[in-house]
Amino acid sequence: MNTKAELVFFAKWLRAPFRVASVTPSGARLARAMAAGLPDGEGLVIELGGGTGPVTQALLEAGVAPADLLVIERDRHFHRLLSQRFPGISVLLGDAFDLESLVEARGKRDSVRAIVSGLPMVPMGAKDQLRILRQALALTGGRGPFVQFSYGLASPIKPSVKADLGLSSRCVAQVWRNVPPARVWVYERDPATDH
Numbered sequence: 001m002n003t004k005a006e007l008v009f010f011a012k013w014l015r016a017p018f019r020v021a022s023v024t025p026s027g028a029r030l031a032r033a034m035a036a037g038l039p040d041g042e043g044l045v046i047e048l049g050g051g052t053g054p055v056t057q058a059l060l061e062a063g064v065a066p067a068d069l070l071v072i073e074r075d076r077h078f079h080r081l082l083s084q085r086f087p088g089i090s091v092l093l094g095d096a097f098d099l100e101s102l103v104e105a106r107g108k109r110d111s112v113r114a115i116v117s118g119l120p121m122v123p124m125g126a127k128d129q130l131r132i133l134r135q136a137l138a139l140t141g142g143r144g145p146f147v148q149f150s151y152g153l154a155s156p157i158k159p160s161v162k163a164d165l166g167l168s169s170r171c172v173a174q175v176w177r178n179v180p181p182a183r184v185w186v187y188e189r190d191p192a193t194d195h
């Protein structure tokens, strides 16, 4: 990540702290830990909230083929930056709350291997978390995984949301050498669970 991108990120945070939710892009260690949360296998990997692209870069470096990567970013400036930085991948300007319709509008019916999220989940209410996770589960055959980073100690997905959806959570990485230190969480559901 170069200094210019960090400054742009910081300026965005100053203007809309709850939309961007971090003063700086994720560091390479955190981005690699997010990519390591992916299951083996085939299918589309969807990244929500790509920002300036550190997680996108790590997903590509971890072997996700550019054709199998779809990034959804709501901010126009970040969307343009991502499109220029990663010309070989699909970067959609859109809102993660419209996840299913954005994916369906592409026309192709891909199987989805995982959803990887840099969205600011902690400030969201349970209703909004449910809206996003329900769509993520629908796209992944009811199972997940949904990979999310967070700066706090506790799960960024609320216990009530996990209970409503029958999700289990695992903290798969603690990245001390990130600013600020962060944890990576993986949420999954046993598809046999009736929800």
Ligand SMILES: C[S@@+](CC[C@H](N)C(=O)[O-])C[C@H]1O[C@@H](n2cnc3c(N)ncnc32)[C@H](O)[C@@H]1O
Pocket: 019, 020, 021, 022, 024, 025, 026, 048, 049, 050, 051, 052, 053, 054, 055, 072, 073, 074, 075, 078, 094, 095, 096, 097, 117, 118, 119, 120
């Ligand atoms: C904490 S930043 C993470 C950026 C990047 N993934 C990283 O790790 O540095 C959150 C990103 O999510 C985007 N975002 C926030 N809410 C969104 C939404 N509802 N739909 C799509 N993108 C959103 C913001 O514009 C920002 O780029």
